[in-house]
Amino acid sequence: MSSVLQTELGRLFDAGRLREPRGFESAAAEVVVEPASLDEIGELVRKCERDRICVAPIGACRTLRCLRSAPVSAGVSLIQMAGVIAHEPDDMTVVVGAGATLAALEAVLARHGQHLPVDPPFPDQTTVGAMLGAAHSGLTRLSAGTVRDFLIGVQFVGHGGKAVRGGGRVVKNVAGYDLMKVMIGSFGTLGIITEATFKLRPLPELYAIAIGYHCAPAEAFETGFRLHDALALLHLELLSPGIRTPLTREGQYLLAAGVGGNRKDADYQLEEIRRLQPGTLILEGADARRFYRVLRDAELPQAPLRMQIAALPRQLPSCLDRPGLQFRAHAAAGVAQLALDDAETAAGIRRAAADARGHARVLSLQPALRGLIPIFDQPPSGALKLMRRLKAAFDPAGIFNPGCFVGGI
Amino acid sequence: MEDGLRGSGIDSGLRADLEALVGADAVVSRRSELKVYECDGWTIEKNAPDLLVMPRSTEQVSAILRLLHRRGVAFVPRGAGTGLSGGCLPLAAPVMICTSRMNRIVSIDLSNRRVEVQPGVVNLHVTDAVRPQGYFYAPDPSSQSACTIGGNIAENSGGPHTLKYGVTANHVLGVELVLPDGEVVELGGPAEEKLGYDLAGAVVGSEGTVGIVTRATLRLMRAPQSYRTMLALFDDVDTATRAVSKIIADGMVPGAIEMMDRLIIGAVEAAFHVGFPPGAGAALIVELDGLAAGLDDHASRAAELMRSCGARSVELARDEAQRQLLWKARKRAFGAVGRLASNYATQDGVVPRTRLPDILREITAIAARYRLRIGNVFHAGDGNIHPIVLYEERDADETRRAIEAGREILKACLAMGGSLTGEHGIGVEKLAEMPLLFSPDDLRVMAELRAVFDPDNRSNPGKVLPRPGSCVEVSAPRRQVPL
Numbered sequence: 001m002s003s004v005l006q007t008e009l010g011r012l013f014d015a016g017r018l019r020e021p022r023g024f025e026s027a028a029a030e031v032v033v034e035p036a037s038l039d040e041i042g043e044l045v046r047k048c049e050r051d052r053i054c055v056a057p058i059g060a061c062r063t064l065r066c067l068r069s070a071p072v073s074a075g076v077s078l079i080q081m082a083g084v085i086a087h088e089p090d091d092m093t094v095v096v097g098a099g100a101t102l103a104a105l106e107a108v109l110a111r112h113g114q115h116l117p118v119d120p121p122f123p124d125q126t127t128v129g130a131m132l133g134a135a136h137s138g139l140t141r142l143s144a145g146t147v148r149d150f151l152i153g154v155q156f157v158g159h160g161g162k163a164v165r166g167g168g169r170v171v172k173n174v175a176g177y178d179l180m181k182v183m184i185g186s187f188g189t190l191g192i193i194t195e196a197t198f199k200l201r202p203l204p205e206l207y208a209i210a211i212g213y214h215c216a217p218a219e220a221f222e223t224g225f226r227l228h229d230a231l232a233l234l235h236l237e238l239l240s241p242g243i244r245t246p247l248t249r250e251g252q253y254l255l256a257a258g259v260g261g262n263r264k265d266a267d268y269q270l271e272e273i274r275r276l277q278p279g280t281l282i283l284e285g286a287d288a289r290r291f292y293r294v295l296r297d298a299e300l301p302q303a304p305l306r307m308q309i310a311a312l313p314r315q316l317p318s319c320l321d322r323p324g325l326q327f328r329a330h331a332a333a334g335v336a337q338l339a340l341d342d343a344e345t346a347a348g349i350r351r352a353a354a355d356a357r358g359h360a361r362v363l364s365l366q367p368a369l370r371g372l373i374p375i376f377d378q379p380p381s382g383a384l385k386l387m388r389r390l391k392a393a394f395d396p397a398g399i400f401n402p403g404c405f406v407g408g409i
Numbered sequence: 410m411e412d413g414l415r416g417s418g419i420d421s422g423l424r425a426d427l428e429a430l431v432g433a434d435a436v437v438s439r440r441s442e443l444k445v446y447e448c449d450g451w452t453i454e455k456n457a458p459d460l461l462v463m464p465r466s467t468e469q470v471s472a473i474l475r476l477l478h479r480r481g482v483a484f485v486p487r488g489a490g491t492g493l494s495g496g497c498l499p500l501a502a503p504v505m506i507c508t509s510r511m512n513r514i515v516s517i518d519l520s521n522r523r524v525e526v527q528p529g530v531v532n533l534h535v536t537d538a539v540r541p542q543g544y545f546y547a548p549d550p551s552s553q554s555a556c557t558i559g560g561n562i563a564e565n566s567g568g569p570h571t572l573k574y575g576v577t578a579n580h581v582l583g584v585e586l587v588l589p590d591g592e593v594v595e596l597g598g599p600a601e602e603k604l605g606y607d608l609a610g611a612v613v614g615s616e617g618t619v620g621i622v623t624r625a626t627l628r629l630m631r632a633p634q635s636y637r638t639m640l641a642l643f644d645d646v647d648t649a650t651r652a653v654s655k656i657i658a659d660g661m662v663p664g665a666i667e668m669m670d671r672l673i674i675g676a677v678e679a680a681f682h683v684g685f686p687p688g689a690g691a692a693l694i695v696e697l698d699g700l701a702a703g704l705d706d707h708a709s710r711a712a713e714l715m716r717s718c719g720a721r722s723v724e725l726a727r728d729e730a731q732r733q734l735l736w737k738a739r740k741r742a743f744g745a746v747g748r749l750a751s752n753y754a755t756q757d758g759v760v761p762r763t764r765l766p767d768i769l770r771e772i773t774a775i776a777a778r779y780r781l782r783i784g785n786v787f788h789a790g791d792g793n794i795h796p797i798v799l800y801e802e803r804d805a806d807e808t809r810r811a812i813e814a815g816r817e818i819l820k821a822c823l824a825m826g827g828s829l830t831g832e833h834g835i836g837v838e839k840l841a842e843m844p845l846l847f848s849p850d851d852l853r854v855m856a857e858l859r860a861v862f863d864p865d866n867r868s869n870p871g872k873v874l875p876r877p878g879s880c881v882e883v884s885a886p887r888r889q890v891p892l
């Protein structure tokens with residue numbers, strides 16, 4: 001770490017909260033600070049703007065280390081701002097610090113039979129800030145939506161070190177411009193998210209998973225779409241044979257449909273699924289919950305390159321139609337993550353996603369591939385121009401995680 | 410109209426240039442015809458535009474805005490004019506651009522559950538187009554048989570079924586937007602993930618201040634297999650609102666929970682003969698929807714909860730006709746109120762759901778203090794209240810009291826941790842209250858966001874954000890809504 005920078009930041013943060021990066025963090029930041037208040041973040045931002053020091057809010061850095069080809073000077077960890085600030089079980093809302101992990105939040109909510117139905121992998125490592133910044137989502141997006149459907153209020157520290165709020169604490173609110181939408185998926189480029197307010201949902205009364213095995217992806221997708229049209233599935237996951245789970249069968253594609261509701265809702269749906277997909281395996285109770293976690297965290301096999309694509313749902317199968325391709329798909333939502341060997345295949349899939357009215361994003365890549373394949377697609381020129389203006393307006397000094405977002409923002 | 414010129418770059422040349430772009434039949438300049446466009450459902454302030462243009466295509470909108478840009482002329486977009494906060498009231502905008510001729514459903518893709526529409530398409534027409542195949546467009550404002558998708562996007566409109574299905578923002582995937590300088594941009598798209606900043610998300614709810622939406626990609630939903638719609642009657646609003654919290658806390662997610670108080674029940678009964686017994690203090694319409702299999706169990710659970718909270722009666726709609734009657738009564742309740750007084754003003758506040766009993770008690774107290782009648786018909790499941798303040802416009806003192814009472818109700822919402830508006834928008838109506846909800850820094854950043862789209866402040870100027878230091882005065886509350 002640069003000793004000048006360290007001395008400078010040392011004036012703002014005492015020794016315990018200014019530290020060397022650890023693990024993945026080192027690809028994202030040269031030093032890490034752990035501010036404990038809005039004032040401290042404000043001070044830091046003003047200093048960085050004055051001295052043109054680049055900062056990025058960091059969570060576990062799993063996304064950031066792929067995004068950044070070189071670390072920013074200072075990573076801002078929100079670990080000191082990780083409390084559940086206000087959970088109102090009867091109003092079904094929660095205010096939480098951006099440093100809280102989803103697992104910590106989930107534990108608080110579950111005591112009241114509630115949850116935030118946004119379920120990216122590894123909730124014990126994923127912070128609220130990272131989920132918002134990277135617009136992470138998971139399998140339940142099919143029935144519940146993504147984090148943009150649940151975030152009802154946001155606070156962030158923006159340029160000038162000023163704390164800014166959008167939205168509020170009520171579940172329905174159209175007062176003022178929607179700063180929540182602007183901050184979700186902004187990858188730390190517009191400011192440092194410090195607090196979030198979510199609306200919540202009750203945990204389903206019952207939860208079961210129906211698993212089917214298919215020899216070919218096309219047939220698995222077809223079955224999945226039919227189930228999705230006929231029922232009210234909580235999720236529909238399709239795993240290629242190379243995604244190992246305790247229930248994986250050699251060479252088979254695993255289709256996992258989630259059902260919920262009350263006993264009759266669940267029974268009716270499971271019956272329908274058995275009818276439409278003979279040989280269905282049913283998991284209920286603790287088995288279902290255990291396998292849900294497996295599905296949520298299912299990892300792609302090691303590969304030089306991993307990518308996520310989004311497409312019109314019915315066109316997703318054609319994007320994935322390559323022999324031996326390893327992927328996990330939120331099938332009916334039109335989103336999939338895939339493991340790839342080389343840049344050419346990636347480029348081909350990227351084109352296929354674009355043809356299916358979608359786009360692709362690189363999730364991780366070997367150092368050798370960096371520069372050979374862009375992390376993001378290029379947005380259309382008009383949209384990109386507005387995005388550049390937004391960046392300039394929210395970050396006039398250009399210090400917030402610069403240079404690694406769409407169009408080099 | 411001399412006073413309308415305001416040195417704004419309007420002259421006879423502009424009319425001729427506009428006519429050259431869109432044809433003479435698409436430009437209105439006669440004062441008598443423009444009078445129709447002098448306000449929306451917020452009728453306190455009126456101001457007709459100097460010119461009204463009715464483009465037919467994105468290209469025409471773009472050409473119009475390029476022309477206005479060159480001349481430095483401000484404009485105001487308009488859909489059906491059902492807004493309730495003065496969203497399409499021309500303030501410093503001489504030209505009004507109405508989307509009524511851009512009313513085509515461009516494409517329907519049922520297998521992907523997407524529909525692409527022009528902005529002037531009426532909300533209900535989207536659902537009408539896909540209902541036979543078993544789909545629907547979820548946001549259902551009570552004005553849905555008149556209001557447009559463009560207006561819905563601008564206001565981020567909700568409706569009774571927002572409780573389960575979310576508001577407009579949850580169902581708009583992408584928009585084509587013509588920026589105030591005439592440039593056409595594509596924001597978002599039909600896929601579920603965003604590429605770059607979620608600018609389509611920022612356009613939703615921006616109240617016409619970022620340009621003109623000329624096309625939108627919307628998400629369709631599969632129609633529920635079945636509905637159970639219940640009417641529960643209570644002695645008073647207190648018990649009814651407690652039942653609302655009880656149902657939600659029990660872990661159910663009903664499609665809708667709507668409430669009406671004694672005054673509204675009386676008005677609605679007189680208008681629609683639903684069969685409400687005289688003297689009921691409060692009514693809840695609770696609708697559960699979903700798979701047929703488990704619905705009866707959900708419904709009896711909800712009924713049981715309401716009875717345990719003191720419901721006098723809980724009745725299930727026997728058939729689709731009766732269900733439709735209940736919804737008609739609810740969705741046309743504002744209109745029915747027209748029978749009770751010459752004028753009324755509809756407020757749109759939000760409180761945390763558990764504070765509903767408190768805010769309703771507060772409203773009763775405010776009504777007594779100001780010697781006014783106030784009715785309540787609202788989206789109870791969301792905590793989104795719509796107190797309707799009755800008054801006689803001819804009575805200047807009562808009119809003043811009606812405005813004051815409305816303001817006090819909104820302040821009470823804020824004091825309970827709520828918001829100024831759940832779905833009708835800030836418009837001009839609530840400009841003065843914005844600084845009570847947001848700090849100067851919040852408002853500054855919102856202004857920066859707006860300027861990204863409209864740096865010269867020519868798209869619906871004077872809305873949403875109060876000018877720093879300005880004092881907004883409203884002299885009379887709005888009159889009844891034209892539906």
Ligand SMILES: Cc1cc2nc3c(=O)[nH]c(=O)nc-3n(C[C@H](O)[C@H](O)[C@H](O)COP(=O)(O)OP(=O)(O)OC[C@H]3O[C@@H](n4cnc5c(N)ncnc54)[C@H](O)[C@@H]3O)c2cc1C
Nearest residue numbers: 488489490491492496551557559560561563567617622832
């Ligand atoms: C009886 C009644 C019941 C209502 N019930 C509800 C309800 O349940 N829920 C609810 O949310 N609202 C409700 N409303 C309010 C109103 O209907 C909504 O705000 C609606 O979305 C307005 O649509 P509109 O087409 O009439 O828009 P307008 O009133 O014409 O315009 C509204 C705003 O949208 C802007 N705008 C319009 N078209 C475009 C475009 N293409 N591009 C950019 N900006 C545009 C205008 O400039 C203006 O700021 C109700 C109104 C009435 C009269």
